[in-house]
Amino acid sequence: MNAYVQRVFDGLKARNPQEKEFLQAATEVLEALSPVFDKHPEYEKIGLLERFVEPDRIIMFRVPWVDDQGQVQVNRGFRVQFNNAIGPYKGGLRLHPSVNLSVIKFLGFEQVLKNSLTGLPIGGGKGGSDFDPKGKSDNEVMRFCQSFMTELFKYVGKDEDVPAGDIGVGAREIGYLYGQYKRITGLYEGVLTGKGLTWGGSLARKEATGFGLCYMTNAMLRKHGLSFEGKRVVVSGSGNVAIYAAQKATELGGLVVAMSDSNGYVVDEKGIDLAVVKQIKEVERGRIKEYAARVPGASYTEGFRGIWTVKCDIALPCATQNELDLDGAKALVASKCFAVCEGANMPTTLEATQYLQQNGVYFVPGKAANAGGVAVSALEMSQNSLRLSWTFEEVDTRLHGIMENIFKAIDSAAKEYGQEDNYVTGANIAGFLKVANAMVAHGCV
Ligand code: NDP
Ligand code: 2IT
Secondary structure, three states: OOHHHHHHHHHHHHHOOOOHHHHHHHHHHHHHHHHHHHHOOHHHHOOHHHHHOOOOEEEEEEEEEEOOOOOEEEEEEEEEEEEOOOOOEEEEEEEOOOOOHHHHHHHHHHHHHHHHHOOOOOOEEEEEEOOOOOOOOHHHHHHHHHHHHHHHHHHOEOOOEEEEOEOOEOHHHHHHHHHHHHHHHOOOOOOOOOOOHHHOOOOOHHHHHHHHHHHHHHHHHHHOOOOOOOOEEEEEOOOHHHHHHHHHHHHOOOEEEEEEOOOEEEEOOOOOOHHHHHHHHHHOOOOOHHHHHHOOOOEEEEOHHHHHHOOOOEEEEOOOOOOEOHHHHHHHHHOOOOEEEOOOOOOEOHHHHHHHHHOOOEEEOHHHHOOHHHHHHHHHHHHHHHOOOOOHHHHHHHHHHHHHHHHHHHHHHHHHOOOOOOHHHHHHHHHHHHHHHHHHHHOOO
């Protein structure tokens, strides 16, 4: 590793010893960026990397709310505003019991590079809470969201910081958050994306991450003379990203044979029936296990990690960080899987990524492969500014173009740095250079 990069990395580890997810993301990014610093020694004098790895600010706050029994509950809220060199902070809010500062920092850091790759004017940020929406009533979720926004509204705005959904945050939560923002500020503005279609949302935002993932996968496969046609596809998760990835993979000719949630996975050799998954997950907020009870011939297995033992050609991890570990990677290689494209953020551990790449599996990291969601969020911001709405086809066509462009950018950056087909290197370098140029132009800030 370049000596300057190594020194900054050592400092980062010493200062944040408990932040294991953040350090994991930083390891991948800094290793990939090392050759950029060999080429640009002038970056050291201006402390570019020290500034790049330190968030602009971290906001942490108490979120008190009253449950249905009248008992006061307290959660912790976060917003990490990581970097706004190329546009207002932009990134989702995650509600999950595993949320802590390390998780939000890793997500915010990745978001800076991802948002740059979209080619749109958006900086990077992320937020959320350790609140668990599972098993909560609509009223409890509403009271939580109102309390969360009562603090967060001070730090966000359409030109300042624009949150959106992530794990545990969908249309319901965005609605409650938006209602409270509007009530407190009196502003009807595009402060959040993923809004409902009658109040400023964009068509195709719901589908965007999953569709975009398949457009990216397709672009990458095409380069290698491959396609989805007739291929077995495994999609982990069964939330927003997973459902629309499975839908587009099927439309492109793939056979999606397995999906999961945090409890286990289902296999359906005839191809997953997405109408059943949507009914269970989007309407009933139920468990994937139900699928096997409703669809003849389908089976359910406890434990979400087992999904990688299902034989496939293409794997699309779309659940959460570190869901695909070395054992999973070995199982995929053994079953001759040839492509892994990340719908989730950092779903593959560092060891698993290395193993897949060393065994010739084409691997596209989340910051490039799942950028379609935030790209359409940025298109939602554009539509809000214009005060009009585009058709589904118009947004989908733009999304398709953006994903094709990201593939070209990461492919050529990898080539330029002598690592053709290493899309981890390509994505990090291509995403970084644009942000770095803006930071240089803005001086020491
Ligand atoms: P959802 O909440 O809609 O779905 C999450 C899915 O992942 C569920 O099936 C959930 O299962 C599973 N999951 C969550 N946590 C765990 C865990 N600890 N172990 C195993 N499974 C888990 O979220 P999204 O679909 O929106 O997000 C999925 C991933 O995609 C995340 O990494 C997110 O950061 C990323 N992403 C999302 C974007 C978006 O636009 N929504 C954009 C880009 C990336 P269960 O129901 O059992 O919890
Ligand atoms: O990880 C992500 O890119 C998201 N959760 C979407 C962020 C957004 O602002 O749409």
